[in-house]
Amino acid sequence: MGTELGKYKTCVSARSTSKEILKKAQDGGIVTSLFAYALEEGIIDGAIVSGPGDEPWRPQPYVATTVGELMASRGTRYNISPNVSLIKEATRSYGLDKIGIVGTPCQMQAVRKGQLYPFGWRDVDDKIKLAIGIFCMENFPYQSVKQLVEDHAAMKMESVKKMEIGKGKFWVFGERGQVVQLPLKVTHKYEQPACHVCLDYVANLADVSTGSVGSPDGWSTVFVRSKNGDDIWTKAIAAGCFETKPIEQVKPGLELVSKLANEKIGKNQKTVEARATFGVGKALRNPYIKP
């Protein structure tokens, strides 16, 4: 295993000790529990999360300042939530001095770029106190999810209880207990195109990153990365927010995380390279080389 998992201090399999959080959590309830702990301890005074939006399963960036508000955003909605759009606003109309933010690997890249190059993010760089990244193979536009659920799985969006990508399938769970699984070869064409140049699977630039891959059902794999993340995670463990198992002792374990990370990065690296010769003597832009 090499650079595909990014730098990290520790890696464990973990699950929230809060039954309430787990009831609607995607996996181990890591994001909600860690934010709830950080809120209650005053480590952050609000968190930018993906709350419910105007349509079923459409997320909307949302500044949660209470545990109750955090609870409303539990679970994953597999489409785009521009959480970073609130990063300055959170310090303005919400008056936050200590911000938490959750996001995909690309959003963590955006946050860190914005801390080093804050062209338009005045007085934000030192206010980001807890950035939680989530593993991400790719994301979907809202209309793609709608098409997958309504056209392929033949379910109504509002009657879906949970969606999940795992074990090589896109799963749609209905309120009445029905389960539809779509092979990922069906979902691939609906992916957000810009995800195909992304070279990060496990949110390498987050303070703490987490996702289901590598851990048993109901648990999450957690990478603790930065000094700051380590400090908060250690305190949260001491406070009893999580039960943990050494990642070496769970199945399928880090090997699978590594395998999927390498698959994503390898495939996308090829896409980036193919863009250089996309036309006839004409290239598509490569953001990793120059603006």
Added chain:
Amino acid sequence: MADKITVGHVHMSGCTGCLVSLADNYGGLLTILDRYADLVYGLTLADVRHIPKMDVALVEGSVCIQDKLAVEEIKETREKAAVVVAVGGCACYGNITRFSRGGQPNQPQHESFLPIGDLIKVDVYIPGCAPCPQMIRNVCVMAYLLLKGNKEQKELATKFLTPLMQLAERGTEACGCDLMYDVVNQGLCMGCGSCAAACPVRAITHEYGKPNVNREMCIKCGACYAQCPRSFFNFDVVPEFEAIMEAIGAALK
């Protein structure tokens, strides 16, 4: 003292907001002036009439080409400064002065304003209206490291400043449309929201995860595109964010 770099603030047609933004580093600005830089020129801050020789010129504002003195001064700045930094949207892209058609007393004939890059070669761009105090601070610290640092620091500063030099090479036009032309149209927008957070006039919202620019509101400052992680993302710099932020913090303590 000998190890300090010399810096000047050159004021073209701008609102002084960029200078205020620099000053908004408060104690940090004083530390910069104490330890790293001597301010050798600045309309409101240094009692110097003519543009002197200097290491770094921070230029604010666009150039009115009907104003002879401004044209002379921007050319002189290029001759006298080793590094010319366009600070803010007006110097980089024209920004709000792009909308000028003259007619303002008492110089109604002053109608044409150009980004400084249309008259001289510019080395580094800091887009934004105004660019944030922390951004100007970071560039100042990196400029110091580039000119006075050890080998390792010089390398870091070069890597940090490279995308800002590339922005200077990219051209003198900017608009919220860049998000469409160079990000969405290029298949690169993943809907993170950075652009909306960077926009000083709240012209950008997100509709179904993609930016929607209200072009009537856009002032053409270039902040949105520069802020976008898919305009540039340098893997040799950003992942080192922890160490770099600590180093900048320590330098200003």
